Amino acid sequence: MFMYYLRLAWLSIRRNPVLSTLMMAAIALGIGAAMTTLTINYLMSANPIPDKSEQxxxxxxxxxxxxxxxxxxxxxxxxxxxxxxxxxxxxxxxxxxxxxxxxxxxxxxxxxxxxxxxxxxxxxxxxxxxxxxxxxxxxxxxxxxxxxxxxxxxxxxxxxxxxxxxxxxxxxxxxxxxxxxxxxxxxxxxxxxxxxxxxxxxxxxxxxxxxxxxxxxxxxxxxxxxxxxxxxxxxxxxxxxxxxxxxxxxxxxxxxxxxxxxxxxxxxxxxxxxxxxxxxxxxxxxxxxxxxxxxxxxxxQQVVDDDAQVMMYLALMFLVVCLLNTVGLLLTKFVAKSGEIALRRAVGASRTDLYWQHLVETALIGVGGGIGGLLLAWCGLQGIKTLYGDNLAGLAELDLTLVGIGIALAIISSLLAGAYPTWRACRIPPASQLKTQ
Amino acid sequence: MLTMNNVSKVFRTDTIETTALQSFSLQVNEGDFVAVTGPSGSGKTTFLNIAGLLESFEDGDYLLDGQSVKHLTDKQLSRLRNEKIGFIFQSFNLIPDLNLFDNVDVPLRYRKLSKAERKQRIEHSLEIVGLANRMQHLPSQLSGGQQQRVAIARALAGDPLFLLADEPTGNLDSKMADSVMSLLEDINANGTTIVMVTHDHAQAERAQRHIQVLDGKVTEQHNGPVTAVPLRA
Amino acid sequence: MNHIGPIFRALLRNKVGAVLIALQVAVTMTIIVNAIHLITSRDDLMSRDSGLDESNQFYITTIGYDQNYDARYVTDSDLDLLRNVPGVVDAIQINALPMSNSGSSRTIKNAAGEDAGDAGAAVYYVDDHAVNAMGIELLAGENFKPTDITWREMNKGDWPQTVMITATLATSLFPDLEPQQAVGRTLYTGDDEPMTVVAVIKQLHAPWVGWGNIEHAMLVPQKSDSVYAHYLVRTSPGSRDAVMPQAVAQMEQRDVGRMVLEHDTVNQLRSDSYRNDTALQSILWVIIVTLMIITALGIVGLISFTINRRRRQIGTRRALGASRGDIISYFLTENVLITFTGVVIGCAGSVALNMWLVSTFDLPRLNLIYLPIAMLALLAVGLLAVYGPALRAAHISPATATRNI
Known part of the structure; x- marks a missing residue:
């Protein structure tokens, strides 16, 4: 069933390329900003000698x-x-x-x-x-x-x-x-x-x-x-x-x-x-x-720079704006699909079935946004390196952990953004959408 | 097989109560072809929605295949819809992104069927409606009559107990409407029960039974003439 | 604009979209107000006058490495050389460069004994050319005399008799006096070693750009007998870029057991020191602009959606005699209502975030003037965003009302 949902999600994303791009771009920008600043804070607050730091x-x-x-x-x-x-x-x-x-x-x-x-x-x-x-x-x-x-x-x-x-x-x-x-x-x-x-x-x-x-x-x-x-x-x-x-x-x-x-x-x-x-x-x-x-x-000694922390909090709020945006766009998208949702309900899909279908779609958008976000974070870090020069040397590098965190953050935040629109889409009474309007 | 006893349905908004169905009773037997007519607002669509388990009702009882549906959960209702009912709508309601094969596949996906079994069923039901050679086409590449045939194939693929058709020819010109009607008659002749809502009295006359709904009640019920069904070879 | 009542009631029935836009506007405003506040407070930091003639100055840092390095001889002959390079106005040896973030400070007292008032001050060891080479202005008193200048050896406590202090330091030490009146007063440092103020300097920055008392500086008439030496050189206006390479080349040609470690303009020194601040500003600008775009796109998306849903209603209104202007003004009014709610919440959010930043990171308090400016800016962005979709709504045909789509 997962593969079926994945295929449906792909078709749905292709159906409204502008809307889908807009959503992915919103998530990507939010994730990009958050990851750029998280990276610097993460590296600044890293344990430099994990094996012996307590001795x-x-x-x-x-x-x-x-x-x-x-x-x-x-x-x-x-x-x-x-x-x-x-x-x-x-x-x-x-x-x-x-x-x-x-x-x-x-x-x-x-x-x-x-x-x-x-x-x-x-x-x-x-x-x-x-x-x-x-x-x-x-x-x-x-x-x-x-x-x-x-x-x-x-x-x-x-x-x-x-x-x-x-x-x-x-x-x-x-x-x-x-x-x-x-x-x-x-x-x-x-x-x-x-x-x-x-x-x-x-x-x-x-x-x-x-x-x-x-x-x-x-x-x-x-x-x-x-x-x-x-x-x-x-x-x-x-x-x-x-x-x-x-x-x-x-x-x-x-x-x-x-x-x-x-x-x-x-x-x-x-x-x-x-x-x-x-x-x-x-x-x-x-x-x-x-x-x-x-x-x-x-x-x-407060080794994590205040500016870096302030930027991180602002960037996280930035991510919130991007997610609110995505909530709005997902509502739009799912309401546009209410005919299809009603039909699937009529032919026997339960609410749970539809919930999963749309969660997969949301997560796919999240993955797209996450990948875009990581690219943006990489660009952001290059920009920051140029702006700060030696002052931030070695503190603006993505590693595998951070890439993982970025993708996870993107999926979690898109699922959060998708929760309400999906819930609402699945509440659509099937009868209401099947008649000709 | 489909039994409604004194079913009532009331729509409420903040200020107004509208009674859509009032002590509505009806019995549909296996193999019937029932046409339901009535003016706008008479409650015939509400009847169809309740019959199709798309809407709940307040009083009375509804037995589907001998089982009361009154206290079933969403999951159980979905399952009943999936296994026992085939829907045909006025505006076809095909999913525009999916090709014919995938459109017919939609109800089968919610049943645990093997890939081979699904394929066999889809091909078979598309064959019945005469579109087996266009499985890879998108709905937008078809005429209205052809789209309705796909919808019928989709309804048949699940091998339902009965078909619920809501103005199946309402969006079609008379020539296409006629061919869709003939197809439904063929399907009925092969043993599938059909309940069809229509406002076209000529079509209603072609059905075995003709029921009229007025103000949420069955006001008249008579056995219509049994039409000589022209079987196709 | 006379149908706000019905629009408002319609909004209450269609909450979700409106709430989403209002929230988005509120958070956007919170971020933008605080970002602008940060940007301008960094601007204030960076635009402080260091007291130097920055655009006509450069510095050279040297270190002696030879075992027989003679610091006094090399320093005096280097100063001779630098002061005679064509285009050079004056040059000094100095222990620390203003804005370089590295230097030395002392506690200065206004009287002897333990209970005296005191203040921390950056100490610059210079000779009598300092006023001219730095380009500073004396408010009162006289420059050091050549005979005042002594040599300061590492780890020796000899403290000279005379100093010059900045006006701000004078005010901190003698709060009841005009800064000029500090001339002639005696200050104490260390174990109550006295020194007389011979002049008050109008403005001079300490080396540490992040220090709260950056205007507390003191000139001491001593040259350093040390292997490290910074030379601060002032050129005639406009000739710095030509003079600097010549001066450095002449310094490097001398074979006296020392090497030139570093040289650059004072302008560069300043931008290096404030690099983190300019970087923060650039990043905040990027955030502000992107945020505006995202919010605008969000509004466009949601409004287009509601308009599509209300096509029939709009057609009906048109059929019933609403003009295109009425339709446009309907949506503009609706948007102003939503955005206004957003910016009002945004005001509260901005102040709350600022209070948190103040208490957590010691950032400056928000200037409330930004609130109305940001409100107007966001209302304008909202109107711009909604105008396109509203225009499309106005072109919906009245026939839509009677047609099945």
Missing amino acids: LFYVQLDSWDPNQPYSEPNEPPDQLTYRDATQLKEAGAAKYQAAMSQSAAVVEPEGLGKKPFMAHLRLTHNDFFDMFEPPFLYGQPWSDEADKQGHLSIVLSKKTNDEVFDGANSVGQTITLMDKQFEVVGVLDSWELKPRFYDVTTGAFNNMEHGYVPFKLRETIEMPNSGNTNCWKSPEGEGFAAFLQSECINYQFWVQLDSAAAEQDYMSFLNAYVEQQKQLGRFPRPLNNRLSDVMEWMEN
Whole structure:
């Protein structure tokens, strides 16, 4: 019977090409707008590390000004001081822990025709690689010894390795950064995180780094910090050492805790640590430490852009208008078919039979609209890429899940739109339409 | 086979009540050819709709093939219509998108029949009406008389207990009307019961029985002359 | 237009189509009003005056990479070079570019001690050429003197004696004074380090375009002893596009252990910074236009349908003496009634959506002037949409009344 309904639906759609096109176009436009904006929101709110997002925790300590919270109502600062970052690392109370911050340096590649360029780097501990598990193409992370001593070691991104070493296995080679010879210990394979969750303080959707270097280098060779620095009081004393010991915050700190018990233990450890610091005259505010897992942290930092959300809500309302439109057009179409409906009732079709027949017709229109909508969404995303450029790089791509969502959304919304007209069509009293009018 | 006992039907709007049928009683037997006549608004169409299970009624009872239809659900009524009744309308009511084969197929689709069985029935009934060679044509490619023949084929394909014809020749010129009438007479002669509403007294006279409806009541009922049915070879 | 009563009663009996159109108009209006509101509020954001002479300026960003890089020597000689390129009006080294979204800020207090009034301000480290190179205007006071300029080293707390502040910052710090009267006052920062206001600037933007206090900026008479350097260059009117490549080429020719990282016009810097806003505006425009078209097509579809259903009734009216004009005005009146209902609901919807956007996303409040404008626009769209079908209805022959179709 389904095939019969499908054939009837096809004939009916062909019967009024203008009306059918109009309906499909209305659904397509609604779905196109909804899918375009849904895609961006979906990708912005995606879980960047689904396998481990509940084991990785971002650490916040309230080291801020006694007179006012870091932000209302009583939020602890979003970063740590250098002092706390290094001391938490040394304590080693979690399975893995890494402090990190954004840095930058000029790379001077060797070889003809290769120009110096500005490399974005991440200062971090080698636990970074154990926690976030980036894929290694060659080599491995630097050693614990390199972490402690601040060796001039570097793990390169695939792109940087391609540019500087033409993609060859460069492990053991050296690369010149800040006029110093760094030894390449590892090369990552392609690694893109959207959002780049481990550091959202300078923008959740920034590009990945060119390379990763031991955190200790911040101190030993004074590698610059290019992230945000916030201070509630001036450093005590002059010079770089005083600055590092100041209450200025500009470091992120992640830990891996594999169980709820481990999480509790770590929280107790943090509280004890702060109590101990209070003895030294630091941490003037009441105890207010936080552990947030990846998705909690993304929520807290509101990585999904407000504009993107507003656009999504407007687009969903747009879809509602398109559906109201489709309801009207379907009413028109089904009333035009009332003669046929009455005849089918007379020759023995039950209401249920006719309901199915028209649902299939509606769904077919929905599929047509859905396919059109996905094409429009694709065009819409191209348009958005052009409008936003790098600001939305990697966030305007349809994947298979989204295509599925799009088709499902189209069918569901067309069935919703079709419910009332179909119901009404099937209520047509058969006798009324069979007489000559 | 078709028995109505004191059937009443009242149409209501917000302000007006119209009695369409009043204590309407009628008995149709197997093999009958019954013509129903009456002026506009007499209730003959209401009678036909009730007889065809297209409309409900208030009082009285209607037995179809010995079964009371009063308390049946929509599904059961649809099924009865499908299996026991064949409809023929004044304006043919063919579905314009479907070719002749598919038009005749419509009632059969609502019955669980095999594809081969449906095909056999469709071809057979189109043969009876003399259009077996035009199965792939669309209704719009046919004359009015031919379209009505397709409608008759559609009514016959389900192998119904009786045919209900509502002004079957009303949209046809006299020559075509005559040939459609002859076809109905042939079908009746082969054993199919026919109830036909018409306003054409000449046609009504050709039927075995002639019933007149006035103000929702059967006012006159007599056995008409049995016409010599010219059987075709 | 004198038969609104019967039309209205007829509508009540034929609800579904009318309800559909009214709802569609209401939702359309809700979206359009809020979209227009968003567009204009972004326009307001983007049309703010940064204080710079934007169309005659460009910037060059450099970084020293050589181990023996001498920042002070290179900066001074680069400034010499830039100021002598033909067509250049003036040039400065600056720690952060206005509108670049990256820079530094400090808390400034109007008195010493803990209870003083304070305000956050963007800090620009510049020399005495800044007023000229930026193209800013002084409301009161005197520019820095060449002797005021010192070198600022990384991580050193030396704070200079003099600053220039914007008028808005002056008002925030001294709410009781005219901005000009801030000249000569002492401000404090950090551990109560004092500094004297030598001049008040009419207008200058902080680097962060999304910051609520974007007009809080302060000039500090220091050049940065740092490997990074931004140079802001102002050219004579109209010569920017010719001068910029020359200046960059001359900079790149020098072999002093630094490289040019980036250079572009200030206009480009502005459009990059506001790119998300212009993009949002374009998208909203597309939504508005498509929505109007869809709503219009929806009305055309439904009205055509009702007219087809009422052919006979229309024919009868014609037979009974209604003129074509009467028929057209019947349908136009009917449509105005429906659309009007829609836009009234749409007013409520627009305000409700805006209230939600305000509370959820901190968007600005709706200017109510958009409501009557949108109502009129949608009524016009409704009338345009219904006019075609109404005209066809008017051409239905009176004979339809007596004919069987």
